[in-house]
């Protein structure tokens with residue numbers, strides 16, 4: 285069962301969304317609806333499914349509907365039409381109490397502008413969700429202490445947010461979100477306000493944490509590199525429509541339309557494509573290239589950039605092996621050249 289599911293979700297902002305809905309369903313564009321009906325399309329028939337334990341990145345330009353989408357998951361926004369399911373249950377049917385419970389215990393949000401309490405210390409900020417849950421002070425502090433360590437901020441427990449850099453403040457934001465041990469982490473442009481180097485550190489830290497915690501993370505960004513680095517799957521929004529969902533390499537190899545193609549055209553493919561994505565099967569390889577010379581063994585999950593220099597220098601053929609050491613395919617210089625050339 286998926287952890288989170290959206291089924292045919294429409295969101296229209298304006299005076300009378302229901303009256304405009306049929307027009308949108310008949311295929312009117314966001315622009316037409318704004319012009320003719322003075323309503324704004326937030327989401328246009330979005331369906332998606334997010335597996336437990338994965339990082340799902342939602343990417344799109346500003347105004348494409350990313351924040352609107354993520355806010356449906358904790359019901360900060362209700363859809364004009366459609367269903368939102370968490371653990372298979374339609375959260376639109378939740379009572380106030382059930383909704384409160386869901387927000388307190390099952391999901392946490394990390395915001396772009398950190399959203400810390402300025403008059404609370406790092407410790408008090410991190411422990412805040414636990415306080416709301418009614419945990420005793422001693423437990424709160426001990427959990428908060430562990431979270432603060434996990435994001436590398438030990439020693440700063442008694443500082444106030446204004447005494448910290450942006451990167452450190454967002455570490456506090458992350459520690460606070462994780463303190464209640466939620467199944468779902470919602471991150472809306474959480475790293476977008478940070479300087480590039482700090483941002484890259486935070487991405488690495490999130491990957492490290494996630495490799496231990498296996499949360500279901502919905503991460504929003506307008507940055508392709510960030511999507512590729514963090515996402516198990518990436519969904520691309522354009523004018524409220526989800527135009528493509530796929531693994532990073534699928535998005536790069538087969539962009540669904542010109543909008544996606546424009547996003548991926550300058551990406552460094554060697555950094556993103558893995559051996560398994562571009563290899564040919566042992567059968568095709570052996571029939572075509574029986575007597576090639578030396579081979580270099582690489583793991584399925586290695587990125588092209590990790591073996592490209594050796595292939596070019598030593599003119600070897602790449603033998604791709606799986607985690608048990610069995611041969612799963614081969615990569616020739618020609619395969620490499622083809623996969624690195626931009627098709628779009």
Ligand SMILES: Nc1ncnc2c1ncn2[C@@H]1O[C@H](COP(=O)(O)OP(=O)(O)O)[C@@H](O)[C@H]1O
Pocket residue numbers: 297298324325326344345346347348349350351352353
């Ligand atoms: N509360 C609102 N009222 C009216 N229009 C809104 C509201 N929130 C978002 N929108 C519109 O919905 C569209 C999607 O917005 P948003 O989800 O914030 O995009 P993103 O997060 O991708 O930048 C935009 O056209 C935006 O102007």
Ligand SMILES: [Mg+2]
Pocket residue numbers: 350351352473
């Ligand atoms: Mg936004």
